[in-house]
Amino acid sequence: MFKREFKINFKSLMMWSITLLAIYFLIFSIYPSLINEETKESLKLMMESMPQEILAAFNMDIVGIETVFGWFKTEGYVFLVLLGGIYSAILGSTILLKEESEKTIEFLYAKPVSRSQIVTSKILCGMLNILIFTTIITIGNWIGLHTSEDFDLKQFFMISLIPILLYNMIFFICIFISTFLKKTKKAMSLGIGIVFLSYFMQIIGGMGESIEWIKKISLFEFASSRYIVLHNHIHMTYLWVGIGIIIACIIGTYCRYEHKEFK
Amino acid sequence: MESMIRINNLTKFYGKSRGIKDIQLEIEKGTIYGFIGPNGAGKSTTIKCIMNFINKSTGEIYVNNQIIDNKNYKLKEEIGYLPSEIHLYDNLTVKKMLDYSASFYKKDCNQRKKDLIKKLEIDENKRIDELSLGNLKKVGIVLALMHEPKVVIMDEATSGLDPLMQEKFYEILEEEKAKGTTIFFSSHILSEVKRICDKVAIIKDGQIIKIEDMDIFDKNEMLQVKITSKEINEILRELEIANIKEMKNDEAKFIYNGEINKFIKTISKYSISKLLIEELDIEDIFMHYYE
The missing domain is CATH 3.30.70 (Alpha-Beta Plaits)
Known part of the structure; x- marks a missing residue:
């Protein structure tokens, strides 16, 4: 079951990974040629003219974007977690529900296999997909970034690997939600909706102290590169809360699926 | 006679609306048991309860003297299921689909699979999404019988099959019956029920209204x-x-x-x-x- 599930999802995994890598490679290759003394000056002027709140929302108040590693830690990172988040949401929304939506679940339920075995194989496959996705992107980014003059290996790995927590959270929240639904279309829209809502909550919440609480409850805060850049380590509270949410969603998924009806 | 399927007081409500009520059936080993009724009478609900696709409101279902529930999933080793509409993995070939199905069982399904493929004239190299409704049904028949189950649940088994294939299918059922397989056969086609079934239960408005031996129809006085x-x-x-x-x-x-x-x-x-x-x-x- 696991092998088959992996095969089904492999194409999509490769498409997402290669597309994202291609975009990064394009930016990595042209970025240095765009940066010279003149553009550095105009970038500086542009940054000064922008409100502090907007700069903070993209980490540009603490990191300069004169180098490609600087770009990666700001806009590049936002791009990575947003696309990775959407990929995880699609994976989570469809991996379990697709069988019901396409009615192939009738085939599986007729086999001597328990419902928890079905959930386990799907969950493990999803987690492996996320791990492979992150590994491909991390290796690709390392190749493209390690020559950057301000490259910091420890910071790079922390920034590259912390999204695994975010992706898994989104994946398991979406899987859990999908146990309440019948059609993947609805689950996918809801999953992607959650990703965008979280993303905008983080952006908006970063614009002022009075609304900072909005940012704190955003899923994207669980993979904040800002904290890593500022403190050079991972925010442990978010890590444990994140793991807690994942465990709660896993338990919820098993319980719901055990009693779900296939009509 | 040993009973292979026993259903006690099976009731299923969908919210407040009725599905089936107090279904009571006992099906002996080696019989082909017809199950007929008008649309919406509760045939599919009963079958889905037997297959444990949906949760019963009350009642118990025993197959080979073992209760059907989520924990007892290994019992499905002994059950074959042919749904009315077959939904399989479109991107697989018939061969891969059958191999995937066989991988769930502890026994070697090869010999029976080969027999059935030959008898039903199935092209194993075709992809599932290339199959016509009738050919998909044939694959469904192989999937239901290849692991030589003791009990087979069939829902509208012959829909989509041409008359020639229907004949072959009836022959296969006779073979299964001769081997001692118990078959629960839900159908709309009364002539085929009369032809192949030993006993029939009639369901209407969610309740069994009559259980008859098929020979009653030969000596009926109506x-x-x-x-x-x-x-x-x-x-x-x-x-x-x-x-x-x-x-x-x-x-x-x-x-x-x-x-x-x-x-x-x-x-x-x-x-x-x-x-x-x-x-x-x-x-x-x-x-x-x-x-």
Whole structure:
């Protein structure tokens, strides 16, 4: 079951990974040629003219974007977690529900296999997909970034690997939600909706102290590169809360699926 | 005789609306048990409960003396299932689909699989999404029988099969029966139920209204009578006919299931202008129950 599930999802995994890598490679290759003394000056002027709140929302108040590693830690990172988040949401929304939506679940339920075995194989496959996705992107980014003059290996790995927590959270929240639904279309829209809502909550919440609480409850805060850049380590509270949410969603998924009806 | 499927007081409600109520069935080993009823009567709900796709409201289902529930999933080793609509993985070839199915069972399914493929003339190299409805059904039959289950649940098994394939399918069922396989056969096609089943349960409005041995239909005494007479009302009264199917001026069409001599004696007292007596065929008998 696991092998088959992996095969089904492999194409999509490769498409997402290669597309994202291609975009990064394009930016990595042209970025240095765009940066010279003149553009550095105009970038500086542009940054000064922008409100502090907007700069903070993209980490540009603490990191300069004169180098490609600087770009990666700001806009590049936002791009990575947003696309990775959407990929995880699609994976989570469809991996379990697709069988019901396409009615192939009738085939599986007729086999001597328990419902928890079905959930386990799907969950493990999803987690492996996320791990492979992150590994491909991390290796690709390392190749493209390690020559950057301000490259910091420890910071790079922390920034590259912390999204695994975010992706898994989104994946398991979406899987859990999908146990309440019948059609993947609805689950996918809801999953992607959650990703965008979280993303905008983080952006908006970063614009002022009075609304900072909005940012704190955003899923994207669980993979904040800002904290890593500022403190050079991972925010442990978010890590444990994140793991807690994942465990709660896993338990919820098993319980719901055990009693779900296939009509 | 050993019972292979036992259903006790099975009830299923969908919210407040009724699905099935107090279904009670006992199916003996090696029999082909027909299950018929009009659309929406509860046939599929009963089957989905047996397969544990949906949760029962009350009642128990035993297969081979073991209770069906989520924990007892290994019992499915002994059950084959043929749904009315087959949904398989579109991107697989028939061969890969059958191999995938076989991978779930502890036994070697190869020999039976080969036999069935040959008998049903299945092209293993075709992709699932290239198959016609009939060919998909044939693959479904192999999937249901390849692991040589002790019990087979079939829902509208012959829909989509051409008459030639239907014949082959009936032969396969006879083979299975000879091996001692118990088959629960839900169908709309009454003639095939009469042909292959040993016993039949009729379900209507979620409840079993009749369970009959199939030979009852061979020796059934129900007659369809059409009489034209000026004294039709008196005749009907004297024959105590409750179920009049048609009444037009002096003509009445009804089902008579009483004693034949009493019938002849009664009508001989009246002036009859036209009389037609027919034996009820299986469709009429079932319609009689459905109504």
